Amino acid sequence: MSRLKGLSRYVFCVIVLALVFCVFGLRLIDWQIVNGEEWLRISTKTNTSTVKMTAARGEILDRNGNPLARNKTGYAIVFEKAYMSDESQNRTILLLTELLDKRGEKWTDELPIEINSKGGYQFTSGREDDAAALIKLLSLNDYATADQCMKWMTESYGLSGYTPQQARDIASVRYNMQKSAFSVSQPYTFAPDVSSDTVGIIRENTQNLPGADIQVTTVRDYPDGTVAPHILGTIGAISQNEYASLKEKGETYSLQNMSGYAYNDTIGKSGIEAAFESQLRGKNGSKVVETTRTGALASSTVTQAPVSGNTVYLTIDSNLQKVAEASLAKNVQGAQAYGRSKSGRNGEDCVAGGVVALNVKDFSVLAAATYPSYDLSKYNKDPNYYRTLAQDKTKPLYDRALLGSFMPGSSFKPVVASAALQESVINESSIVVCHRVYTFWDDYQPTCMGYHGPVNVVQALQKSCNIFFYDTGRRLGIDSM
Known part of the structure; x- marks a missing residue:
């Protein structure tokens, strides 16, 4: 009896296994033969997107062609939406912020919130406009506090479980990504200029940093940063007000306007950089990128090459x-x-x-x-x-x-000399004797820096003789002058 029970169990197991293999076999026939072409199409399907290619900024040269502000090859850390999942981005951001902080390198940090001495959050002093823009973007009440802003971002960006500093840093990056309309067609520049050593570390750990890419860029460089800094001027991140103004003019980035300004672009802030912004800023290009279902790069085709900005020559030597x-x-x-x-x-x-x-x-x-x-x-x-x-x-x-506004001093003397000659008050041979003190008036007797004796107009200009021009100016009169 027990032998028959054992045999029936064996037969049952064989039948079940046979049915399972039949199901698998039928499914395999469906995948490979009946609907093989459809499944092949799905497995090889790619996503296509258009990505901006940033143009290099034009250079600034002096009158002799010597560079004052030029470009050098640099490395930027860029986030690519096509390769970055929602689950991985916080971890990627944290690893990169900690890496760059440890190495003393700069990442784009524009969140107007800092941690105070008590461990709480507060708005950064002097950045009231940026704080107001943050509150507006988060759709909070106008009187919202820094703690309330961080609470909103902690919940929205999934930052619970991080330390206050970690949460603040990740929120800063996520906030900037949101401001700059981070998308497949609009990558986000996390750090615009990092060292080659940092690039090496990142490339060795790409598997732990999904979505982070190293791009070769051009970075503003100055052969001597102390030469004419006020004339050259500065560049910097676009402010909230500047972006709003550009948006009104239709000069912001879109797929139809690749050369428009994105929120994380730089712009001339002062000097020649600002005055010639339209000339120095180049025209962005575009490329079509194909990625597989797993996010791997299938192909990349340049559809429009970027055009560098124009070179600006100054009259400065x-x-x-x-x-x-x-x-x-x-x-x-x-x-x-x-x-x-x-x-x-x-x-x-x-x-x-x-x-x-x-x-x-x-x-x-x-x-x-x-x-x-x-x-x-x-x-x-x-x-x-x-x-x-x-x-x-x-x-x-x-x-x-x-x-600056300054009293003209001796630089006004050529004006007096020209007017006096033109009005025939003096001629090139007229002589005034300098005894250092001008004694024409009893109650007001201005002085000269030296004793020049008899001088004509040429000698007075050469020696910057005050007495000559006191007397000439008095005779010329303020109306003629």
């Missing part, structure tokens, strides 16, 4: 500019030192100045120096350097040469 800057610094410092060594305040309060040299034939600017000044190379890379400049009471960021 960089060698003369260097001389002007060095001479100005030496004279300001010398005047201050002289004033401190003497009684009174004759030069002691001299902390700043400006100088401009013009071509007398066409009045083009050959040099325009400001003191104190700054280094553009540091300005664009070190946030702490900018904060130091902004807090300096001597205002090194202010362009005194072109924007």
Whole structure:
């Protein structure tokens, strides 16, 4: 009896296995023979998207063709939506922020929230407009606090379980990705300029960083960042107000306007960089990218090559500019030192100045120096350097040469000489005797810097004789002058 039971169980198992294999076999026939073409089409199906190719910015040269602001090859960390899943992006962002922070390199961090001494969140001082833009984007009440903003982002971006600092850093990147309309056709630049060593580390760990790609880019470079920084000007991230203005003009990025500005683009902020923004900014190109169902790259075809921005030539002579800057610094410092060594305040309060040299034939600017000044190379890379400049009471960021208001001093003497000659008050042989003190009036007797004796107009200009021009100016009169 027990032998029959064992045999029946064996037969039952064989029948079940046979049925299973029959089902698998029929399914295999369906996949490979009956509907083989359809399943092949599905398995080989690719997703096609158009991706922007950023154009290089134009260069700025002096009158002799020497570069003042140029481009160098750099590396940027870019997020590609096609290869980044919703589940992996927070981990990718955290690994990269920690890597770059550890290596002392900069990633795009524009969230106007910081952690205070008590471990809570607060809006960054001086960034009220950015905080208002954040609140608006998150659709919160106008009076929302930094803690409320972080709570919203923690819930929306899935940041529970991270430390406050980690959550804040990931939220900063996710917020910027949201602002810049991160999509398959609009990659996001996480870090615009990283070192080759960092690139090597990232490439060795690509399997742990899905969606993060290294792209060869052009980065603004200055042969000498201390030469004419106020003239060259600065570039930086587009502000909320600038983006809104560009949007009104129809100059923002879209698939129909590849050369439009995306939220994470850079733009000229001051100087030549701002004044010639439309010339320096190139025309972006595009490429069609095909990816498989697994996110692997199938093909990439350039449909429109990017066009670099134009080169801008200045009338500035960089060698003369260097001389002007060095001479100005030496004279300001010398005047201050002289004033401190003497009684009174004759030069002691001299902390700043400006100088401009013009071509007398066409009045083009050959040099325009400001003191104190700054280094553009540091300005664009070190946030702490900018904060130091902004807090300096001597205002090194202010362009005194072109924007400052100063009493003309001896630079007005050629005007008096020209007017007096034109009105025939003097001629080229007219003589005025300089005894250092002008004694025409009893109650007001201005002085000269030296005893020049008898001088004509040419000699007076050469020696910058005050007495000659006091007397000539009095005789000419303010109306004729």
